[in-house]
Amino acid sequence: MKIFKILNNNVVTVIENKQEKVIMGRGIAFRADVGDVIDETKIQKIFLLSNYSDADRIISLLQTIPLEYLQLADAILKEAKASLDIDADIIFISLSDHIKGIVDRARKGIQLRNPLLPDIRRFYIKEFEFGLEAVNMINQTFDVQLTEDEAAFIALHLLTNTEDKETSEDIAYQMTEIIHEIIQVVSDFYQQQYNENSVNYYRFIMHLRLFAQRLLAHQTYSSADEDELLVALKRKYQKAYQCAEKVREFIKKKYAYDITDEELLYLTIHINRLNQN
Structure with a gap:
């Protein structure tokens, strides 16, 4: 196999049988x-780019x-393959x-609360167990202290990537419309195309895919007083927070x-990152 593209020191692509493959190895x-x-002795993982619609x-x-x-x-x-019906290659990059x-958040001392934690623990038992196992492995590997909230985030991330196959065309259309509308609100607010x-x-x-799923499922979560992180974000990312409020008004x-407020916090973080130069 010959190198087609060099992505970094540890990842390259090759063309084999007219298909582009990603080769990973230190x-x-x-x-x-x-x-x-x-050097085939350095190969640790191979997967097809054609498995992804957004290569x-x-x-x-x-x-x-x-x-x-x-x-x-x-x-x-x-570790998850034995207990969960997942397409490991599809979720590999996003995970x-x-x-x-x-x-990165944990090393900065930021721990986000997951308002979906009780429901995920209750209704998605295997996925939540997967999340707990993943959190344990992350904690050991990177010497951090992630909580059950992060296990629930990982479980939800897994669900989003596996349940799409069974989503009806109507629900998929509604989700797409919601995502498009929110993007338009953000684009209009910042007066730019992304x-x-x-x-x-x-x-x-x-x-936004996760958000749209919750909206269509009519899942709402009451929040207590604004937590310290949201208050800090309102000061630090004022424009992104104002934009998130516009999205809130539209929805x-x-x-x-x-x-x-929990939803608003995550929305503010993503809007700010989207508009970073």
Whole structure:
């Protein structure tokens, strides 16, 4: 196999049987050039880009995710195969990116509360157990102290990526409409169009998919007084928070759905990241 593209020192792509494949391994591209033969003893994982409908964004994500996160996600999914009916390759990249995000937050001392935790623990027992196992592996690997809230986030992330296959065309259409409407509100507020191939746009869309699912399922969560993190975000990311409030007003008016402070917090974080230069 010869290198087709070099994404970073640890990830390259090859063309084999007219299909582009991602090859992962520590130092696999170190001092290598396009066209060089790959040292097959360094290969740790291979997967097809054709498994993804958004291959360009997957390549962009791979360039930003360190190898240790890819390795851990692969190990977690291997553990999950025995108990869960999942397409490990489909969720591999998104789980790697998700793990990187929660470890980054933990190292900054940020622990987000998951308002869905009670329902996920109750209704998605196997997925929640998977989340707990994943959190344990993340804690041991990166020396952090993630909570059950993060286990629920991981379970929900897994559900989003596996249940799409069974989503009806009507629900899929409604979700798409909601996502489009929110993007339009944000775009109008900032007076700009976004690069749909950017990593931050991709992450924002993934968040909106989760939000749209909750909206259509009429899942609302009452919140107590604003927690310290939301208060801090209101000060630090004023414009993003104002935009999130615009989204809240729009959703309330059209769908009679109340976005809670917890939802507003996550929305603010994603809007701010989307608009970072």
